[in-house]
Amino acid sequence: MKKRLLATLLAAAMGLSLLTGCGGGSSSGGGSGEAGTVDTSKEVELVMYVISDRPAGQDIVDENLNKLLKEKLNCTLKINWIGWAEYAQKYPLLFSSGEAFDMAYCAGWLGFSNLARRGAFMELDTMLQQYAPDNYALQSETALAQATVDGHLYAVPTLLPTYTTYGAIYRGDIAAEAGITDTIDTFEEVEQYCDYIVANHPEMEAINEYSSGPETSLVWTRSNGLYDIDANLRFLFYDPSAEHPTVTPLYDLEGATDFYKRMKEWCDKGYWSKSALADTDSQKTQNGKAGLTFHNIDTWSGYTVQQPDWDFKYGTMTKDVAHLPFTQDCMVISNTSKNPERALALWNLITTDQEVYDAFYYGIEGTTYELNDQGQFTILDMDLYSTNAMWAARTMELNRNQAGVPEEYDTIREGWEQTIKDGVGTEKFTGFVLDTTNITTEVAACTNAKQQYGWPLELGYTDDVEASIEEYRQAMKAAGIDKVVEECQKQLDAYIESLGQ
Amino acid sequence: MKKEGFFDEFKKNKALFAMAAPAFILVLVMSYFPMSGLILAFKEYRYNLGVFGSPFNGLQNFGYLFSSGTGWLITRNTILYNLLNLITSQLFAVIIAIFITEIHAKYFKKVTQTVILLPYFISWVVVGVFVFSIFNYETGLINSVIQTFGGEKVNFYMMPMAWPVIICAFNAWKWTGYNSVIYIAAVTGVDGEINEAAAIDGATIFQRIRYITLPSIRPTLVTMILLQVGRILRGDFEMFYQIVGNNGQLFNATDVIDTYVFRSLITNPDIGMTAAATFYQSVLCFAIIIDRQHDREEDRRRLRAVLKKEGKKLWQRMTKI
Structure with missing residues (x-):
């Protein structure tokens, strides 16, 4: 009797945890077939995640932007902010919690290729061209190649180039x-x-x-x-x-x-x-x-x-x-998105329409920012609102320099x-994207060894430089640097070969 | 006689079962269901496949903990630090509790107790800033004092062996007040008549503490220690991270499992590998607790032996420098 009860309880427990665990489910692709523009007859609310601390003036900026979006695309946008203090923990959880949202900021430093490879994003192979045609037209081939992981396009790269300079x-x-x-x-x-x-x-x-x-x-x-x-x-x-x-x-x-x-x-x-x-x-x-x-x-x-x-x-x-x-700043569509078409249409609008861009990125003219005669912006109240944190929305044409x-x-x-x-x-x-899937263990150990031995050495915190270098080298060897080097070399050679074709 | 089954039991004690139900459900939902997530330690996590759909990858996730030989070092550090912290914070707490109950001046007693409890409310982030401003080389408090008296400055951030002491001291400083509250309750609970009788018979205050107070609070002490032992493989991440920070030179002496995992994975987060570390800690903790409860008397003897041995080793390590 006791045993059976235990079994029933366990089964119930398993069932429940299955339900809670698999909330995310899989909803892939979708929306193909309808040619041309998006159907905007139904009003939708889109949800976007960005990384930065939420500004106090977000509500009034939202209100102003949504008035504009309602009129142009029959949609509203809700921007959620993940603060600097918690992004490292919270950001990966966005995609594992199964929460339904549409767009998010992503970048190399947020582990774009890693997340893409693990199925966090919706693939945009045909959708980008279909629903964001103006944005697509501005994308360079290099940029699109960088946003492609394992043969699928997983992000909309930024249209504002950044540089390798230090x-x-x-x-x-x-x-x-x-x-x-x-x-x-x-x-x-x-x-x-x-x-x-x-x-x-x-x-x-x-x-x-x-x-x-x-x-x-x-x-x-x-x-x-x-x-x-x-x-x-x-x-x-x-x-x-x-x-x-x-x-x-x-x-x-x-x-x-x-x-x-x-x-x-x-x-x-x-x-x-x-x-x-x-x-x-x-x-x-x-x-x-x-x-x-x-x-x-x-x-x-x-x-x-x-x-x-x-x-x-x-x-x-x-x-x-x-x-x-160009994936240094990019926009991704979550694989839980219910309205990827509308999200892409919105992105198309933001990145090609100055009026919408200004309302999205700088807020309300006269309240959060003002422009001088060269079109440069000044933030009026840093505590109210500075700029949006969706840095991937910036483009060469629409972006403004800050006055000063x-x-x-x-x-x-x-x-x-x-x-x-x-x-x-x-x-x-620039198109080379390293895939660390086969060497995650070694990379983790090397990252740690670099901090433990490399950083102090680089700051000169040692009495005997050569001995410390040797110590660093041994620690890296123990952490598996040879395997990492070998894998990187293999991928780099393959990349060079692919360019030659 | 008919053997009583669960349902007979249930029928007889319906009210008791009803009363226990909320707690039972709470534990089930909050503590047992989440445990199914531990399966991630053996999987390569994929966001679109979820916890149960992701493919298994064997023991690969555990690799980074042990591949470079750091696994044992950080396990040892974690255990040693926790033992040291356990002993110091409980010991000070007992001493303080006895002192406070022996004090008869009411205001002085209250003020002392409050002051000792205050550090508990200070966040480790703030403590980290304290530590930096006390020990840094250029403008640190200690070095400024040394300099004023014409001495040679000491670079604490290049002396790994100073840090077990510093960390332990700050841990005791933070927790003593909090722990002592529990002991104060225990000490106050001791029957006053016994003490009075002993005093009349000529027992000194130290004798009274040794033969009356300490034996009376022994059950509390054992419970507190047992509670702590269950967490012996969990490094207090915030404390270590805020006090030591990114100072590579100190890691061999200060790295615990939690800080190592954090540093290794902060740039390349991997849910499977993090789960593997938690799994490792949980399994070891579980083994220790089960072992602990198996035979308490035997156990106490063993604990004493281990403490003696580790204490000796630690002492040797400290005195060598």
Whole structure:
């Protein structure tokens, strides 16, 4: 008797958990067959997820936007925000919870290819062209290839190119004080600038280093024309200009020992704190507590708006600039979406109609932003609303510069556009997407070893550089770096071969 | 005589069963159903196939924990830290509880108790900032003091062996007050007449504590320890992460299972691999608890032996530096 009851209970339990566990189910494709435009006779509410902290003014911005969308597409849009503090946990859960929603922001750093391969998104092979024809027309072949995983298109890539450059963001006023007139874009010039800060500005650190890890190795490799195999595997590099590039761990690159020794020198000179990895303040440069940050051009333009008096300057330290993958910012349709057609039609509208774009991205003119005569925008109340966090919606045509961004921002980027040639150097590899399915175990272990041994070494926290490099190398070997290198090399070779065809 | 089955039992005690039902259902729904998710540890999770539809991949998910030899290191660290924290926080809690009950000045007693309890309400994030401003090399409190007196600065972030002490101290600081509340209740529950009688017979205060108070609160102590032992393989993630942060040099001495998993998977999240780590911790915890309850007397002896041995080892490690 007892046993039977137990069995019944267990069966009930299993049944219930099956029900709760499989809530997501599978709803694939759908909506094909109807040619041309979308049927807008029925009003629908679309749900979009973006990553950032929800602004206070979201409700009034929504109201304004929805008035417009109701009229143009007979739909409304609800934007849900996942805050910075919780996105790492919550974002992957979006797709596993089975919640029905339509659109989400995605990016390489959110694990786009990983999620796509695991079936989180709806495939858009024919739908994009069908329901978002204007957007489709603007997409480059490279961009679409990057958004294709295992033969299916899983995302709508951004129409605003971003670049692989890393460089020095530094204070123009201090450089002038130090008598440096040339743009600071070499390690020697950085040294000159930092020496001046250490000697004359004891109140600040020369270089902004903090707990999320150093950027110096990236600057060093980029300035030597090397490129990382994947944004999540920044311990493996290759030379895109070589005919047969070899994937090499950072510490085995030519000149790596000298680089690490130089970093130790910088550390000993006091360019950064000896406890940098415990320091969680990432905004030291904007706040006048550090003199230089290694990062990209968009970070720089942000600084210039925040602190116009300090004359922030940008020195490109990348030998061979290329576009970042267009999936760096992209929009994905969830596989739980009930209205993928309408969602794509909405996306088409946002990315090609200035009026809708402004209402979506900047909010309400006169309330959240205003425009000057050059069409640049100013945020009126940072606490109310700044801009939307759906960065993938930006396009070359519709996007506006923030008022106060120096002209160089455009001239530097135009310069890059001129030097970038399709299929040459680093640009040749922007379509390469690494598939880590076979090496997840090793990648996880190597990521950890890099943090444990690579970061301290890169910040010069060691007494004996060569011994520490050897220790790092052994730890990486134990973590399975050889298998990772082998797999990366195999995929890179296959990519090069596929280009040749 | 007819053997009584479940249904006879049920008929007889309907009211009791009805009273137990809510708790039973709650445990079933909140604790037993979610356990079916543990199956993910053996699967390659796919979003469109769900928990039960995803394909199995054997023990592959466990690989990253052990492939590079870190698995044993972090398991050992987790257990040692928890033992150390268990002993210190309970020990201090008992001492504080006895002190507080012996204090007779009412206001002083209340104020002391409140002050000791306060750290419990401070988040580890804030504690992390404290730690950084106390121990950092350039502007840290300790180094500033050392410098003022003309000494050589100490770089704590390059001294792995200092951190077990620091972490343990902060853990005790945070939990002592909270734990002591329970012991205060136990100590106050001791019959006052026994104490008075002992005092009349000439027992000193220490004798009274040793022979009356401590034996009286022993059941509470054992329960508290047993509760903690069940969690011995769960590192207090927030504490370790906020105090140690990303300082690679300290990891060999400070890494616990939870921080290792977090760091390995933060850039490439994988639900299967995270489930594998939880599964590993749960199975070991389960084994320990079952073992614990098997034979308590035997057990206490064994625990004492283990503590003695580990304590000795730890002492040797500390004194070597």
